Amino acid sequence: MTERILNHQILGKLDESNHVTFTFNGEEYTGLANESLSAALLANGVRTLRHHEESGAPRGIYCNIGHCYECRVTIGGKQGERACLTPLKDGMNVESGGPLLTSVKDWRPGHE
């Protein structure tokens, strides 16, 4: 299980004073204000942030600094937001994406 590192032998104590609540796929969670959404979700044990648009395979964070776009979620109705670059705010509504109705396929011979 993941958890917060409250006491770090070099970095010291974690400031946990500023709690906010947010929802992910309708479920309510608590996090720290302005931490990244990806960190808040991981601290709650949530690793799967979306399912692949075509295969439906589960996906989570990969690079955690905005390059890979694997952590894209829908925030307040806006699609394609990177959880790792989004500062957590109170009352945020986050939804994960899933497989789309029409498969993306390469229809050329030999590519099915």
Added chain:
Amino acid sequence: MNNVIIIGAGPAGLTAAVTCAEKGLEAVVIDEYMIAGGRLLGQLYEQPDGTWWNGIKESSKLYNLAVELGVKFHLNTSVNNIEKEGDSWLVYTEKKTLRAAKLLLATGAAESPVPVPGWTLPGVMSVGAAQVMTNVHRVKPGDHGVIIGVNVLSAAIAMELKLAGVDVAALTLPRTSKVTEESAHPKKVMDSLLHVSHMAPSKLVKLGSKFMKIDFMKKLGVTFYPKSGVKMWDISFQLRKAVIEIYGDTEVEGVTIATIDTKGEAVPGTEENIDADFVCIAGGLYPLAELAAVAGCPFYLIEELGGYVPLHNERMETSLKGLYVAGNITGIEGAKVAIAQGHTAGLTIAGNSGIPGLESEIQESIQSIEETRDHAYIQFHSEVKKGKEVLRRKWEASLKEQTCKPKGRRFS
């Protein structure tokens, strides 16, 4: 209007901003991340004098100084495009478009992925991702993990995970392939690790670094490397085993490793499973230079610098007027080198903006980059100086080429 726009709030960008502001320029810094500091944020290691290099503290020191000097920041802001219009650079962000005569690209580095079967499972992340989670956000990436890829960065981060109470079961090699050939060869890995074995915190280091430092042992280690691996900072370094698969139903549950021979080939029948709730992939860093490409900078592939780097000189000028580079975009090195480069870039930009009397300071700062490089504690590529020399010759060649060409075509 701003005098200079700086893209990237890492050690190079922040230092350049401070330098520009000290010389009286109006500087604005843009960064995608919500906290200034870039890759510096996650760094945490003990220095030879026993003090700790704390990336968060170093970042906030630089950031606060910049703010005090009047530097404006647009954090949490992505740059979508840059464009030259007349004498100024236009920088398009998702929020607004900014304009300045001088533009510094201090975009840093990105991590090379190493595709391993199962690497898209939730719980698999780049080693830098685990570092940011652990040291910046203070969230454990998991309880016990495996790191694929043995290099300076992954060894340092393994130690940082350990400091935070996260168990690292093993560092292993990726399975050999054309892409990963270099990073999967035991001897080459051992050579590269010599640059990190000395940076272990005295509290934790015991046997490992001594083992690595003796050349005889190193050779012995490659040929007769114990199949059980060697422990450094109480973490098992598996240089005879490679991860052939990451498994799990909906999340990471473990990895399958197999023994590899001295040539890096997997030995059939030696597969075994290691439980893990997270896996880090460490493929090394490369310069993040897309924006320089968008601007039209000439590029050279220089392996010693970690990848493609935009052509630039020691004053941090590119061959495009008003465009500068500093930090890891110029080659993969430590934060202290990036800071020194940012200082030079800031001085050059100030000088080129009409601030007089800076030449001796610029020369001193160029000297200081060299000295910082010579004393670098962490070295990602042992031949970095050779790479810099290659680039210097390319620059000189481009100047000659320019004088032979019809006036001002490429450099206008």
